[in-house]
Amino acid sequence: MMATGDDFAPRRDGWYEHRGVWGEVTVGTVIGTQDSRTSAFEVIATAHPQQVRYAHTLWFQVRDLVTGELHSIAPRMVNAPVKILTRDPADTKTAPPTAPSDQQAIQLVIEQLGATHLATIDNLTGEITCPDYIYDSHLPDRTQPDSPDGRNSLGLLEHLRVAHGGPAVPDNWTIADLYTIHSNAHNPRFPDIGKGGFPHRHVPEDHSFI
Secondary structure, X not given: OEEOOOOOOOOOOOOEEEEEEHHHOOOOOEEEOOOOOOOOEEEXXXXXXXXXXXXXXXXXXXXXOOOOOEEEEOOOEOOOEEEEEEOOOOOOOOOOXXXXXXXXXXXXXXXXXXXXXXXXXOOOOXXXXXXXXXXXXXXXXOEOOOOOXXXXXXXXXXXXXXXXXXXXXXXXXXXXXXXXXXXXXXXXXOOOOOOOOOOXXXXXXXXXXX
């Protein structure tokens, strides 16, 4: 988070504006809008979308500090700019992450599906993550014959059927087919593909090129 403005004067309402990115925003962060110097919204909760998109945040619930109204903010790209507000001009530290409000409910779904061996829950952030089952399968010696580089189809197939609610995927689909349907399952432009199961992100994620 960086200070902005020539002399970095406070706004009329006493808030100081900083240049930040959405990946820094967590519960307790106060944000403004890009086209106003009078708006202020406090983030009061986060929650998972149906599926977590690569390099995107979770949902945010915010409270308008002027009117008290509650609003929801859809997931944003982690490096997209956002205006962060503080009362202290020297305060450029972001708050530590907090668990999403729906963490316990999703954890129960994972346990009911018997998917605890497929997903990992971060005790600090509450986010649910799964590895890349194309290259890092938990199923040994199951490399697909047409994948000389070692890509594993069965691990991803199980991931699709459990973590994504079982989209219709034949056993004989190729790695390319599985990769495409999995990408669509994490994309909100395809609301009917793979939005069951439980929301999660995949690790590791490389945000350096985004």
